[in-house]
Amino acid sequence: MKQFLLRIKRVNNERGAALIVVLMVFLVICILGAAITGLAANNMKMSSNERSSQSSYYIAESGVTQRVNEIGPTLKDVYGLAVNGTDFFNKVDSALELGIEKEYRNFQSSLGQNPVAKVKIERVSSDTIISYSNDYKITSVGTIGNSSRKVTKIIHVAWKPKSTVTIPADTVLFSKDDFLVKNYKITGSVGSNGTITLQGGQASISGNVYNKVGTSLTMPAFPTFTIPATAVNYQDTSLKMDHDKVFNTLTVASNSTLTIDVGKTNKNLIVNNLNLLSYGKIRIIGDGKLSIYAKNITLSGYNVINTDGNIEKLYIFLEGSGSTLNNGLIYGSMYANNTSLTVNNDSGIQGHLITNGSNIYINGAALTYSKMIYAPNATVTINASVTGAIICKTISSSGNDDNIKFQFVQINYDNSPLYVDNGKGLSPVKDMITQEPVKESN
Secondary structure, eight states, X not given: OHHHHHHHHHHHHHHHHHHHHHHHHHHHHHHHHHHHHHHHHHHHHHHHHHHHHHHHHHHHHHHHHHHHHHHHHHHHHHHHHOSSHHHHHHHHHHHTTTTOOEEEOOSOOBTTBOOEEEEEEEEEOOSOOBTTEEEEEEEEEEEETTEEEEEEEEEEEEOOOEEEEEOOTTEEEEESSOEEEESOEEESEEEESSXXXXXXXXXXXXXXXXXXXXXXXXXXXXXXXXXXXXXXXXXXXXXXXXXXXXXXXXXXXXXXXXXXXXXXXXXXXXXEEEEEOTTOEEEEESSSOEEEEEEEEEEOSSEEESTTOOGGGEEEEEOSOOTTGGGEEEOSEXXXXXXXXXXXXXXXXXXXXXXXXXXXXXXXSOOSSOEEEEEEEEEEEEESOEXXXXXXXXXXXXOOOTTOEEEEOOOOGGGSXXXXXOSXXXXXXXXXXXXXXXXXXX
């Protein structure tokens, strides 16, 4: 009997222990279930917040894009009205409505919310010291629901010098003074403030002849730039331009190549002296273009600037003498403040040429590249065939070579440091604006 009672008591104790274990397991399952449910809910909330945050970033970025797309046509209109660089930038500041916030709501609703981008433009200080460029910052805040993100983009707006003369669209030769067409053929029209006369059996003009036009030819202001006293000298085989650079003297050693990487946007290189020793070369890489602003350029012999030969990638603004430019080849266009130049295929400037000098000599074989020569105070002496357009004070030719030909080719002024109005109301905007990448801002 006693043994039986002990067995019953033992069974009851085991049942009680089992119940406790079951209850504990159940409690653990409940806790785990609650935790998992809470975690899932939290993850859903976080996922929703992340989607809203990411969406607001894209809305902000889209606001920048829409504002930039509006700037191009605005610059074209402003450029057409501007008479000089100062007037241009004053008009740009006004047209861009600096400091005024614009809202863009043309987005699809997301998560039941209507997105909005608030965008404004501000003028910011520039790291360049030339008079042809201003910098602007576009700030865009994208908002969807309670989530907002802000991005910024820096844009560089550049003034392209332009002449005050309107000439017929197909003009290949235009002069201030009388000029004589001596025994050569002209495909295109010619114009003059004086009188145009044909002489010789080979002399012919296929287009129109515009005598006594009466238009003025003036030089646009040369860009001003001052080299800081703190500017250092530079000599190396590579130069990475993550922004505009300023040097006192930049030297390319003999038998050496300096590779300049401009990156994805146009860059300015400002120097007192650009010196290339014998057989020294400069190569330009990157997607952007390079503008060199130099007080003086010295080529010692057998030099090449822009070895890849793409004349659209290089502009040179030369303030001083160009007496040594024909000691090498320059694949680019030049605005020379006050220098006389010789143009041929074997040396010197291969692109467009703008100068305030008094003489330009064109000789040798037919010029390889179509070019615009704008020299309103120069006598242009021509003894080689030319395609493009020449605008000058007067034109001279020996007339001894009846193989010389002049042929009009429409100049793409997006690839020239000077714009000449051809009477069609066009404006070059391709190089007037360059952009840096969008960056997120706090």
